[in-house]
Every structure is written in C-alpha cells, then in structure tokens.
Amino acid sequence: MTSVLITGGHSGIGLAAARTLAARGTDLVLAGRSPDRMRRTAGELSADHGVSVTTLALDTSSLASVRSAAAGFRAMLDSGEVSGLDALVCNAGGRFDGDVSYSPDGYETTFATNCLGHFLLVELLFPHLTGTGRVVYTASGTHDRDSMDGRLVGATVEPDAVALAAHGKDGGRALSAGKRYSTSKLCTVMYAYELDRRLRRADSAVSSIAFDPGSVPDTGFLRALPKPVRWVSRTAALKWVSKRVGVTTSDVDFSGASLAALAVDPRYAGASGAYFQAHDGTLSAVRSARLSYDERRAARLWDDSRRLVHLTAEEEPTPLR
DSSP states (O other): OEEEEETTTTSSSHHHHHHHHHHTOOOEOOOOOOOOEEHHHHHHHHHHHOOOEEEEEEEEEHHHHHHHHHHHHHHHHHTTOOOEEEEEEEEOOOOOSSOOOOOOTTBHHHHHHIIHHHHHHHHHGGGGGEEEEEEEEEGGGGOOSHHHHHHHHHOOOOOOOHHHHHTTTSSSSSHHHHHHHHHHHHHHHHHHHHHHHHHHHHHHEEEEEEEEEEOOSSSSGGTTTTTHHHHTSSSSHHHHHHHHHHHHHHOOHHHHHHHHHHHHHHGGGGGGOOOEETTTTTEEEEOOOOOOOOOHHHHHHHHHHHTEEEEEEEESGGOOO
16 A cells, blocks of 8 residues: 545544554545644554654635645655555535535535535546545435435435535525535535446546445534534434434444545455445445436536536546546
C-alpha cells in the first residue's frame, strides 16, 4: 500500500476507519475543514502506528476549495510527501437542518456538500489513483425510500442534479432536511454505479464501491438536533426499538473498520459496482434502492454534475468521459 485519502477522516466513522487503516500500516491523507482536529488526529495516528499522516484543507461545499485541495495533493505527490494514492474514500458529508441554505457557488448546501464536492474531487484525483485503486463512497440506507431507514428520514425525490442544486430558489415549498439528505445519498449511490460503468467501458481496473455504514447515532451526525433528542438516540432502549422496526443499525467501530476494509482489503478487490451495508456486526453486499440502478438517470446525473462543477476538458480524465 502507498496511501489512502479520506475525507472527514478526523471524526465519526471516518476517524474509526482512519485508525483501522493506520493500524494496518497504511499511510493516510486526512482531508477536511477542521485543521486543528486533523492535526491532532494525524499526530495521534503517527505516534501510535508509525505511519505517515498528512492533512489537506478541504471543504466539499466549495468548488474552489476542492480544486485547491486537488492542487495541494498533486504538490504533495510531486514533493514526495505522499508516495501515491491507492484509495480515495469519499466519506465527509452532513445533514443541514433549518432553512434551506446555499454553498459559496450558490448551490443548495446538502447537495453541494454531499454530492458535487466529491464528484469534482474524484474527477480531479482519478489520474493519480494506482491502476488497481479504489473509490469508496459513504452512502446511507436512507437513500431507499422503500426501507425503514428511508421512511424515517424522509422519502427521496427525483435525483435531478440541476433541480437539487437550485432547490428553494423558485419560491416553492422547501424539502425537509431529511429529504434533502436522503436524496443526496441516493445520488451518491448512483455516482458510484455510474463511475463503475464508465470504468468498465474504459477497461480500467479501478474499483468504485458504495457503502452504507448503517444508523450510528453515537457519531456527530445528529449534532444539529436538540440535546434531548441526541440523548435519547444514544439510549439502549431506542437502539432496541430501532432494530425491532427494521432500522439498519451499527456502531462506530464496526462501520469504520468496514469502510477501511472496502478501501484496502484484498477481499474486496473485485467488488466494483457493489453496494455494501454494515448491519449488526456484519458487512455484506446487498441490493440498493430500485431507482439507484436506473442507468439513464445516473448518466444524466453525472453529465449535469459535470456542468454544475464547471469541469473543463483538461480536468476530466479520459476514462470518465
């Protein structure tokens, strides 16, 4: 192994994955928007496991930040600070409660952060992946409107990149934060599948994998909710009820270790185009939402996203066209 770049690798599931990777002797690049926390995490992992851990400023809600981060990573490669890139783990993201807000580029914050930022990052860093590298997307079971996860958070809407990016600007009724989140995760799964299709057409050995970490309430995902709600979400009683009603449950350590395994473990070398789910201590390939397999919608999502991020011909690698 050379190195793995993971977005959001300084907290929650991403941090658990980074610890697992470091324990395996994998060098890391932590990319995120919390420089102090990333530096502390890098110091901890380097001291504990003797691996190289570098940090990279990245805010996936900002296209300028993504381009700057990609340039920074290329500089690391040129200088020898980073020796290569075996896996790109698109893990950062969030749910944004309250009124609809917009990114520095004028796109709805949830879609910009969870979708467009990672879409652009994959395009820009793909040429630096090793020939058998992997791209792993952290998705969510909420993307399936027919599942209990999807029903509880909010049923997805049409995965239309243009409409989602401009959501709320026409004065119409705003989607709930849950619907915006679940739909962004549907798009994430569709990106993973569409990337796999493009890679196969190009005879590339790079893999594209989607991952559902399950419902992990003891992460910072619910930090925007009221304190009583956050407290209840962590109780044994609610976890028991969640399992009984069919919610896909997991814990930070197992989901993080699963994400790390999908990024580097030889067992998943041939798993491109698959959707994996962590559920009660088991990681398995499962079917994703029916809509996620719609190739026409996925191709349109990809092409519209390309235009929204203003991808130039020079930036787009040939295998992904």
